Amino acid sequence: MLNDPARSTTLFEKLWDAHQVMPIAGGGLILIDRVLLHERTGGIALQTLAEAGRTVAAPDQVFATMDHVVDTLPGRADVTMMPTGTDFIRATRVQALAAGITLFDIGDPGQGIVHVISPEQAIVLPGVTLVCPDSHTCTQGAIGALAWGIGSTEAEHALATRTLRVLKPKTMRITVSGRLGRGVTAKDLALHILASYGASGGKGCIVEYAGQAVEALDVEARITLCNMATEFSAFSAIIAPDEKIFAYLKGRLYAPKGAAWHAAIAYWRTLRSDPDAAFDIELAVDAGSVAPSISWGTSPQDAIAIDGIVPADAAARPLDYMGVAAGAKVLGLPIDAAFIGSCTNARLSDLRRAAAILDGRHVAPGVRAICVPGSTAVKHAAEAEGLDQIFLAAGFEWRESGCSMCFFAGGESFGARERVVTSTNRNFESRQGPGTRSHLASPETVAASAIAGRIADPRTPER
Amino acid sequence: MRPFTVLTAVAAPLLRDNIDTDAIIPSREMTSVSKTGLADGLFAGWRYLGSATGGRDPDPGFVLNQAAYAGTQILLAGTNFGCGSSREHAAWALAEYGIRAIVAPSFNPIFYGNCIRNGIVPAVLAADRIARLASAVAPDPQRLRITIDLSAQAIVGPDGGTDAFPIAEEAREMLLGGLDAIDLTLKRSDDIARFIARDRTVRNWVYPTA
Numbered sequence A: 001m002l003n004d005p006a007r008s009t010t011l012f013e014k015l016w017d018a019h020q021v022m023p024i025a026g027g028g029l030i031l032i033d034r035v036l037l038h039e040r041t042g043g044i045a046l047q048t049l050a051e052a053g054r055t056v057a058a059p060d061q062v063f064a065t066m067d068h069v070v071d072t073l074p075g076r077a078d079v080t081m082m083p084t085g086t087d088f089i090r091a092t093r094v095q096a097l098a099a100g101i102t103l104f105d106i107g108d109p110g111q112g113i114v115h116v117i118s119p120e121q122a123i124v125l126p127g128v129t130l131v132c133p134d135s136h137t138c139t140q141g142a143i144g145a146l147a148w149g150i151g152s153t154e155a156e157h158a159l160a161t162r163t164l165r166v167l168k169p170k171t172m173r174i175t176v177s178g179r180l181g182r183g184v185t186a187k188d189l190a191l192h193i194l195a196s197y198g199a200s201g202g203k204g205c206i207v208e209y210a211g212q213a214v215e216a217l218d219v220e221a222r223i224t225l226c227n228m229a230t231e232f233s234a235f236s237a238i239i240a241p242d243e244k245i246f247a248y249l250k251g252r253l254y255a256p257k258g259a260a261w262h263a264a265i266a267y268w269r270t271l272r273s274d275p276d277a278a279f280d281i282e283l284a285v286d287a288g289s290v291a292p293s294i295s296w297g298t299s300p301q302d303a304i305a306i307d308g309i310v311p312a313d314a315a316a317r318p319l320d321y322m323g324v325a326a327g328a329k330v331l332g333l334p335i336d337a338a339f340i341g342s343c344t345n346a347r348l349s350d351l352r353r354a355a356a357i358l359d360g361r362h363v364a365p366g367v368r369a370i371c372v373p374g375s376t377a378v379k380h381a382a383e384a385e386g387l388d389q390i391f392l393a394a395g396f397e398w399r400e401s402g403c404s405m406c407f408f409a410g411g412e413s414f415g416a417r418e419r420v421v422t423s424t425n426r427n428f429e430s431r432q433g434p435g436t437r438s439h440l441a442s443p444e445t446v447a448a449s450a451i452a453g454r455i456a457d458p459r460t461p462e463r
Numbered sequence B: 001m002r003p004f005t006v007l008t009a010v011a012a013p014l015l016r017d018n019i020d021t022d023a024i025i026p027s028r029e030m031t032s033v034s035k036t037g038l039a040d041g042l043f044a045g046w047r048y049l050g051s052a053t054g055g056r057d058p059d060p061g062f063v064l065n066q067a068a069y070a071g072t073q074i075l076l077a078g079t080n081f082g083c084g085s086s087r088e089h090a091a092w093a094l095a096e097y098g099i100r101a102i103v104a105p106s107f108n109p110i111f112y113g114n115c116i117r118n119g120i121v122p123a124v125l126a127a128d129r130i131a132r133l134a135s136a137v138a139p140d141p142q143r144l145r146i147t148i149d150l151s152a153q154a155i156v157g158p159d160g161g162t163d164a165f166p167i168a169e170e171a172r173e174m175l176l177g178g179l180d181a182i183d184l185t186l187k188r189s190d191d192i193a194r195f196i197a198r199d200r201t202v203r204n205w206v207y208p209t210a
């Protein structure tokens, strides 16, 4: 259990031991404290479970939202631009009701992208295990939880048994020393790590982010950093929870209250790797060497400094797909669209930083610019401080919350060969629509590029 | 689930790295709330000409469309196979198409788990060995077949050369027996209930009070 004085352990091992019902070959039967679902995969999991005559064992620990399929245009309803999207929405609604789980439906103030609403409502807490049939569940490790993405069949297992049979991942620590420079964000750090160690650099590991630069990040920036651990092929990511996390969670909807809060805090303060704990792999990153970054190719590892050059030895296929040249800059390339959204970078602090660049400026002619807040709560908070007016005055569309054009499901897209600077996390071929060219970057870089009409450095935005 | 013991089958090379789940089955091909009807969308972006606009004419350049590789049940792939979205549709589409084993230098961890739960053997093998297998079958893929022996954790090439591959004991047993993990775990319900009762005394704040 926790705090075995005889053994120095990592944060991950503490959480693993606290949740291991029994060992199994290569891993353990692990207690699952929270299951999150969305309409893209959750409806199928609940439906298959019901068809097999099984029930959800702990419905009060299961939460579902509508984010992936639902439209984000104002006035949206069950009908979607994605063909058959309505079927996903209705199946999830019917199954959630039958299973007795909490659903944040269209129109509910709690609706939003699953990984945004979970910290926001304190569904995820330090020290819990949380799973979701979605690869970006690693996002929530930023709160100090053991949170990871699973498939639908595993989701059925977690729902039916409150446990999962898990193969024990290797441990990796990435220590980020120093401090990030001016205009350099957690997104840039995530891209820098991917570029340095490759898209399979974290393969199968639980990655603990640590070090001075990570401690200095605010809660929402930590969430951004952990978000892209799946792009790194990691099992998941985690950051030891600290006072910033406790202050962030206090008073939120599902946070423990009263005596339970004090008991929780006392427990959470034990959640850190012992000073001499051994990791299977240790990596070190100097925060001072991180620049505002952007991807040039079709893997998230294809990232360079905003004013850097595409590698001279880059493969032909991504160069051709993206319409970029080896040995040349992407800085200054004309763009067709700008997108601020997704579980990576659409929280209130992201929108504030983008708005600071957009304030008093206007998107370049011919550029389609869209902002999709990460949750309905983010949207409302942004509107309360007038950010929507800044986005709208700058020529951005201001949308309802959802995954939107982070991924293409057959409905809305940017179009073939359109060049998009995007605050999302994946730049695979056709991720944002057939033939669409996606450049991953921070919300600041998206905003600065939207104004310039070409890929721009966020540290020197134009008029 | 169909148990997997020994399979001798046609193996097709898809030796690109980072083949992601969007490539395995594009999101636009997942149009029903169902685990079936997905084989047609497998690798749609590569398999069909003009697939983005609904085209369904086979692209003759894509390996699975070639007569020599008809009936492929084993894929030889590059590193980090199955990266990207957690969509289990990728595994469902592969299984429904008839793929029973994938040999790659590494797999995305979620995809790896999805393979095990859908009767597909994810065999990890060094890239140079995989390249050698691909060249060994190339002269006549229908005749020069590859054997995957799960009990022995061995991959046997057409020339009889054998490579061992690792797989966790639990995963191997589930694949060998075609076992349903939920049934296995439900047999432990009492242990789980006891564990939770004890956990509530340590971490009562985890449990919603409503």
Ligand code: SF4
Binding pocket: A067, A068, A113, A114, A115, A134, A136, A341, A342, A343, A344, A402, A403, A406, A407, A424, A425
């Ligand atoms: S915003 Fe994008 S990455 Fe995040 S959960 Fe939605 S589709 Fe996935």
